[in-house]
Amino acid sequence: MRFVNFAIVKFSFFLVLGILTAHYFPIPFLILTPLVVVLSLVFVFWLLARQQLIQQVYLGIAAYLCFFAIGIFSYQIRLPEFQPNHFSKIILDNSPKILQIKITQTLKPDRFNHKYFAEVNAINGIATSGKVLINIAKDSLLKPLVPDNVILTYTTVSEISKPQNPHQFDYSNYMKLQGVYGQLRISSNEILKVSKDSKTIFGIAQNLRAEIIRKLERSKLEPDERAIIQALVLGEKKDIDKNLYEAYAAAGAVHILAVSGLHVGILYIILGFLFKPVKRLKYGIVLHSILIVLLLWCFAVLSGLSPSVTRAVTMFSFFAYANLLNRRTNSTNTLFLSLLTLLIINPLWLFQVGFQLSYLAVFFIVWLLPIFKGIGHSKYWLVRKTGPIVGVTICAQIGVLPLSLYYFHQFPGLFLFTNIVLLPFLTILMCGGILIVLLAVFNSLPNWLSEIYNRMIEGLNTFINWVALQDEFLFEEIHFSALKVIAAYLLIIAIALAVKNLNYQRLIVSLVAVSLILTVFIYDEFSTSTNHLIVFHKSRKTLISHKNGKKLTVYKDDLNLRYDKTYPIKSFKTAVNISHYSEEKLPKIFRYNQKNILILDSLGVFPKQSNIHAVILTGSPKVNLVRLIDSLNPKQIIADGSNYRSYIKRWENTCKLKKLPFAYTAEQGAFLIE
Incomplete structure (x- = not known):
């Protein structure tokens, strides 16, 4: 760790601490004043320190507090409450409004909708700001929109739904960490006008990427192989088949599908080789560095400026700058300097999984690789060549393993074997992919080259699928808090x-x-050894789980279906650390914690029995709820997702008249019975 500037590391630490503080403990009052005070203190202490041979500790404390305050400030100014023109302050009710929105990014569509990120420029003629998620129903009469399109629509801005079951992925929170605080659901007849706005660099890059993809689609490349090229070279993963993507994840090779520091490093080497003759010119070294950095940033913008790519290109830019100054540098300094720079620009990146994994992987490679430096020392050629790959792979895996288990709950046991085989060929695949993309852009891609690349990617996919089929080496559903x-x-x-x-x-x-x-x-x-009964929300199905310590029993209305590998049971049983799982037929009456719970199905027949604590309505029973309440005198009525929505309002009104608590899982989420 020679030449490590620990001040950069400490500044980064306090900046991250400030961002985390603002995220988990939001400050409701004005934060600009304390920040100005801290910055003023830093300036005063700096003036005093210039006159002293021995620096005082107060300057360091003030500097750390400064970066801590910057972290808080940079995070909170991005919250809607600190943005006077944010659209959420204009929308005070759920009534439709005329919105002018500008498309900023195209997302992966689902079965029924095209999806986009967009900036809200105006609401009812009032200038606004803020990002929204747009869902536009697929319509053969409406062309898919592209970035920098401006649409005028009359619709309602709604909130992004929270998860309806415990321990499920919170898409609403994920969108907020992207700066998105609302969504629109639009049909083609609600779009009043579509026009083009002034072009932005990001819009140009996305449209260029889309045009390249269209040209690749006209080539002889097969769909799966074309999708891999798009991921490797353009950072576009939305066309990758779901099963193929899961195979890459199971094989421990999903990182090659996301343009990251590895890809940027390979491109850096390629560009360095191609522009080597430039160094012979006057000021050639400067021009060489500028050309490489400029092209790397063009590549980053073209691939969508993902956090991992931005981190890598920023690091290489700092490396190039240090080389121009002919100064010694250190990978740790450059890593933390890039972290500091990027988090000041966009503190929300700290909460993106790709950003976290990227920095952890690089840090542990830089820090731990010297421990493994002896791996490649051997008289055997194969050991010398694979040794560095083994060392880098192990260091990176050590660095990301705890966080990967926390987010993905699985561990690919063959990751080392997969990377030893794949990494040497990744450079060939990237060089070939870049060549194919360039030839496709100029409509000069020969069929024979497409066929060769098809065979190469087909061989890669075959190998990945074979590794993924080795189920005994894939450890899934790992509980990691x-x-x-x-x-x-x-x-x-x-x-x-x-x-x-x-x-x-x-x-x-x-x-x-x-x-x-x-x-x-x-x-x-x-x-995690607690006991409870949960009525899950699942559309058109009834699912009730009984957790008893580490044993989970799921009661269901359809014996032909298994739910242990599907939503919402799979993630739930992993999160609560279940070791014994079973499924049984839904009973008529369930006794839990000395409470009788009646499950009323579509037949609507209920027993003449007292001492019923709760009634769970399933399958839209045609029942006189007033008579049922008078007869059984329950303490709670619960309706799950298997009921018609038209019945819900009637049941809710009846419960209000009877002053009885009513819960509907589609609105209130899964219901927990203590």
Whole structure:
């Protein structure tokens, strides 16, 4: 770790701490004043420190507080409440309004809708700002929109729905971390006008990418092979078949489908080789660096400026700048300098999974790779060539493993084998992909080259599918909580420090870290061993689960279907650490925690029985709810997603008249019975 500038590392740490503070503990009052005060203190201490040979500690404290405040400020100014013209402040009711919106990004469509991100320029003629998600129903009469299109529509801005079942992916929160705070659902007849606005660099890049894809579609490339080229070279993954993508994930090779630092590094080497003759010119070294950095940023914009690509290009830009100044640099300095720069520009990137995994992978490669430096030393050619790949792959996997388990709950056991086979050929695939894209742009792609590349990608996909079929090496549904992530990283850091330089203090720290992770695992086992009964929400189906410690029993209305691998049961049982799972037929009366729960199906027949705590209405029963309430005197009425919506309002009104609590899972989410 020679030449490490620890000030950059500390500044980055306090900036991240400020962003996290603003995210989890939002400050409701004006934050500009304390920031100005802190910056003023930094300036005063800097003036004083210039006159002193020995620097005072107060300057360092003030500087750290400054970056902490910048983190808070840069995050909170992006919240709607701190933006005076945000569209959410104009929309005070659910009535339709005339909206002028500008398309900024095309998203992957679903079966029924085209999807876009858009900026809200005006509402009822009032200038506004803010991003929304647009769902436009597919219509053969309406051409798909492109970035920089401006549409005028008369519709309602609605909230993005929260998850309706526990431990499900929160799409609403995910969109907020993209800066998106509302959505539109539009049909073609609600679009009053479509026009073109002034072009933006991002719009030009997306339209260029779309045009390249259209030209690739006219080539002899097969759909699956073309989708891989689009992912490798253009960063466009939406055309990849779902099953193929899952195969790459199971094989531990999904990172090659997302344009990242690995791809940027390969492109950097290619460009460095191609522009090597430029160095012979006067000021050739400067021109060489400028050309490479400029083309790398063009590639980043063309591929959509994903966090991992932006991180990599920023790092290489700093490397190039240091080389121009003929200054020694360090990968750790450059890594944290890029982190500091990008988070000041957009603090929301901190919460994107790709951003987190990208930085962790690079940091652990830089930090841990010296431990594995002896792997490639051998008299055998194959060992010398594969040794560095093994070292880099292991370091990266160590760095991302805890976070990957937390987000994806699976571990590909053959990741090392997959990367040893794939990484040497990735350069060939990228070079071939870039060549094919360039030839396709100029309508000069020969069929024989398409056939060769088809065979190469087909061979790659065959290998990936074979690896993915080795089920015994794919470990799925791994429960890994946030506490386990923290404890795991502390353990990794403690062990790495001990391996680098073993002494008494580091040995004690390692033992404490081992004790901590064991404590976390014990606590996790205890905290997930609770008991409860949940009425899940699932459209047109009834699902009720009984959790008893680490055992989960799901009661269902259809014995022909299994739910352990599908929504919403799969993610739920992983999140609550279930080890024993079973499914049974839905009973008529369920007894839980000394409470009788009646499940009323479509027949609407209920027993003449008292002491009913709750009634669960399923399958739209034709029942006189007033008579049922008078007869059974329940404490709660619950309706799940298997009921007609037309029945719900009537039942809700009846419960209001009877002053009885009524819950509908489609509106209130899954219902928990204590």
